[in-house]
Amino acid sequence: MLMHSGTAFRRIHLTLREIYFTGVMSLIIILVSGLFVGMVLGLQGYDTLQRYGSSEALGILVALSLVRELGPVVAALLFASRAGSAITAEIGLMKATEQLSAMEMMAVDPLARVVAPRFWGGVISMPLLAALFSAMGIFGGYLVGVQLIGVDEGSFWSQMQASVDFREDIMNGVIKSFVFGAIISWVAVFEGYDAEPTAEGVSGATTRTVVTSSLAILAADFILTAFMFRGA
Template sequence: MRIVGIVSGLGRRVIAGVTRLGRAALFLGRLAPGLGIALMRFRLVIQQIYMTGVLTLVIVLVSGAFVGMILALQGYNTLVRYDAQSSLGLLVALSLTRELGPVLTALLFAGRAGSALTAEIGLMKATEQLDGMEMMAVDPLPRVVAPRFWAGWIAVPLLAMIFSAVGIIGAYIVAVGDLGLDGGVFWSQMQSGVSVRDDVLGGLIKSVVFGFVVSWIAVFEGYDAKPTSEGVSRATTRTVVSSSLAILGLDFIMTAFMLRGL
């Protein structure tokens, strides 16, 4: 009997998850026409890039620098055993551009800006601001949701590039200033090993996908939230959890594709 209970509980969860995915997809379909309309009023998008992107910039700069410095220390510790410390720059650059830049930026964005987006839209719903707009004959999807979606989608790739660049600079400072590596070797090894097409562009594609997914989840959860304070707080948590899982899952899939040269 207990097994039946566990299996049926699992089944219910799967069905609920698939239903939720369907809701999110239908929401995206309803949002699609609004995306075009929002682009024609780009000033609204710019405002939202300011709210989300620029405010996430500080945490991205600080985290990027620290991650780069940690990579340099840890990488040096391993490479020096094989007398290959000249490849430190390459190791750091590949780790950041291919993986850590896009993934960590997306995770930070989901926690800092994605949750805020959900809470903001959820609260606008809870305080009848969205209903009020509807009654003023203003469709909230293009007016409120679409600019926020665009802003997130545009901001994440930019932030990811900044994260990687700052991380490499941080690693350079540690490698040359602290570990005594030669700066020229650091850069030249990096340049000979990092491919713009496979590594830099691959990382950029990843961050574009992450930006889309995180923004989508954030605005969906906000718009779909129960219009109560409890509903909004639950939606905020769901945004962070689902975004993080989606980022890591998609990263695995995309990495597998990219390594096989597709």
């Protein structure tokens, strides 16, 4: 499939179209859930931290847990169920209605025309969505922590800035979401292309996409975290 990736970039419009369907259409769910996750983190974090009299550390808690873990992982899980399933269903249905065979008849390689753009669309969208999720979550934590509960605004931001490292935390988060994007898109296009060309087969493949990619994300997250933050 990677051999056909050249087409995805030569005919960039095919990939752009997929970024639109996977990325832009996932914006609402990612932004809204990011906001709520951040707000919940703000509430729960404050509740626990204020027992130790260190509610100023709320900024660190919200920012680190979002940037390192929750941002990439939750965004990836949402992305798998929102966009991954759609990709599988689309390709599976193309196969069931013999559009893929028709393409082959016209000497159009479906791997290059259909599969590669969807894969790259997912890979490109995912880090952007994860960054948006984290930013939105931090904003949500700020809303609840500072505006609602009244943690000091200065210490919220300054403690966050003092303990979040750009390369160590943010770049690792971006790398994670990149890997997750590749996993989801890979599983989704494979399951779609591999699906039984029947209604049952497509529905089964869609389910498998969500289950497999969610499990793969969580497992990959553990492995990546073990490598990235070990002993740091």
